[in-house]
Amino acid sequence: MINGTPRVAIQGIRASFHEEAAFRYFGEDIQTIECNSFKQTFEALKNGEADYVVMAIENSIAGSLLPNYSLLLNYNFPVIGEVYLPIQLHLMALPGVAFEDVKTAMSHPIAIRQCVDFFDDYPQIKVIESNDTAACAKRIRDEQLTDTVAIANTLAAKLYGLQILERRIESNKKNFTRFLILTTHDNAVKVEANKASLCFQVSNEVGSLAKVLNIFAENHINMSKIQSMPVLGRRNEYNFYVDIEWAAQNEYDTALRHILKYTQNFNILGEYKRYEEGVQTIADGQ
Template sequence: MKKGTRVAIQGIKASFHEEAAFKFFGRDIQTIECNSFKQTCESLEKGNADFVIMAIENSIAGSLLPNYTLIREYNFAVVGEVYLAIQLNLMALPGVKFEDIKFATSHPIALRQCVDFFYDYPNIQVIEGSDTAACAKKIRDEQLTDTVAIANSLAAELYGLNIIERRIESNKKNYTRFLILKSDKTEELTEINKASICFQVGNHVGALSKVLNIFAEQQVNLTKIQSMPVLGRRNEYYFYVDMEWKDMEKYDKAIRQALKYTVNFNIMGEYQKNDKV
């Protein structure tokens, strides 16, 4: 990866998106902060970023459905994936003790993932914020001595906060999968063993089953299938499918056969499997 690669992230520095970007690309990158997932896509489309890193599913909260639509509509190439363990810590300004805390703030999903912890402390008022890292930054900027943020250790490090309690998330096996997006598919990867595809099938008995069986017959393993309604079309759906294989020739054969039974077939990306959390 060339020095200073620009990666658009949703959120600010030290957010989970930046942590995931560091895990995939290494620390020697320039992160482009964006307020929304749509803004990350616009940043890539306008050439202000080289890549987008985009959360696509969480093991507790499920799939981020609008993001599938963004990838399809902008026609970006999926060139990689990274899984990140979501570890949530309670952090405050140096010197603040646990008994000083009156408020806890974080992203709504992060707060939901820590309900067991806060059940034991009903005196702490929970306040929703826009972003985990932004909540940590606000404590630093406004010197809030009665407030804690729930965020990753990267945020504590960047904004000079002390971690009071580590790993307060209820489920210790919580992870998020992120996709790496590029504006084109020019980069050739040496080892390709995973793909993300999108297609539609006719609205008749066995239409989807026929396509899925083609992949099964060629020993292509479907790791995820997600349906999304086609906007304004009743009983019409896009199917987003992730698949893995050991034999590239069998994958190619399955794709050729599947094309005969689908419409709007799109290989969103072929890349290297990277599912270590």
Template sequence: MKKAPRVAIQGIKASFHEEAAFKFFGKDIQTVECSSFKETCDVLRDGKADYVVMAIENSIAGSLLPNYTLIREYNFAVVGEVYLAIQLHLMALPGVKFEDVKFATSHPIAIRQCVDFFYDYPHIQVIEGSDTAACAKKIKEQQLTDTVAIANTLAAELYGLNIIERRIESNKKNFTRFLILKNDRSEEVTDINKASICFQIGNHVGALAKVLNIFAEQRVNLTKIQSMPVLGKRNEYYFYIDMEWSDMEKYDKAIRQSLKYTVDFNIMGEYQKNDKV
């Protein structure tokens, strides 16, 4: 019998990270709850998990920049990706009506994504919490009759809460991209057509353009470029790039050619494109 994979997430059960894990692996997993993204990395490094599911960007809030640094510093392999539509609901204990609500609580990013809704209800005090699902769990455990959580359907089901307002997010096309990380690079990912790479270049005119042109010439599509300062070094940057291709040979050629013009080049992962929301 195949053993259920141990998947480390930032947050607790029924968080968006667990929902993303379910979408990628299916529901037969062992969820390893962690209080921070760094803790997920420590758990994976120490062999207490088989994978990490880590949010890397949100269509409204942007990139989670510290997570790029974590992946590079721990030298984990990116073995997959998953996109999740972020649907945010107001939930409360059974019997609580909207007019009873005095407080709303959730993760700061979730709160930011619902500002338009709360603009119409200034009497509701919005309080930041550590995690969307944790806020739902607190309402259940403490039997808070004047408080609602902003979280997903999974949290309402797990903690026995009623959804009293659905889809309160300002942008209905809100999604988060998560990366699937593994500690070693031995796992063969079949049908690869996407990669995440990282490198530095010299600080002179046209240095970055030279590298980008190599990929353009080989018909490799760059889907994301993210720069991050090199800690303690002025005017030096890491460039994180996601790319897709239809011809593996052209991708390989582009990688070989770009090595001549880059420093500290690292293929963080080669995997299968999975961008269905």
């Protein structure tokens, strides 16, 4: 940290949804470290250029961001928190541009996927994929593009001086993205956790995974997420990424002891507080 200000690495640039998620978790007194890729955010943390990483892991419409699960395992930085961010997507342009003048729309491919219903109604608009929502807004301002709109959030419109032509163009108004907060092992602070992210493998036999899931159920552990990923270069072998929640610490401890008998390459990716709307976890000592 610099003078107590957290350095937070994000994929994308300022005013992206990743920065909005960082603000929601840490507050706005942060130094944003802009990175071109998710891997670059982990490298920034590894090289001491950042104190934290904020990384999207799933979206309620587009689904899981599968490559990011591999980054979790490969870099082995602990997950210390999470943020659920409502995704509100707006169509924005230079001031004075009319909707009838628009020929092209730019945004991140996941954002575009979340707005397919809107663009089905306007087939004359060419949709172009880019690497970041906020970067599209910035490009419109920098290049003074008068026939192009960006799909981004209100932060981007405000920061880059654009006007919003159409609000809330996302297909599902209850759309949200879940972001994970990661840091180094040295920087991680022990908290009274009630959620964990795990990764493990099971044998390729009938009922192997069911045995693990039954142990969770028997110990009143709620499994809120399960994601499988093939183990690179190994036929019929999978990593299972699981998020679990609990009310009693002793039940969580008991469940872990028992599932160790039925798993291989077991990893605790992080133990942290489940996100609750309006609770700023960094202020609670994390």
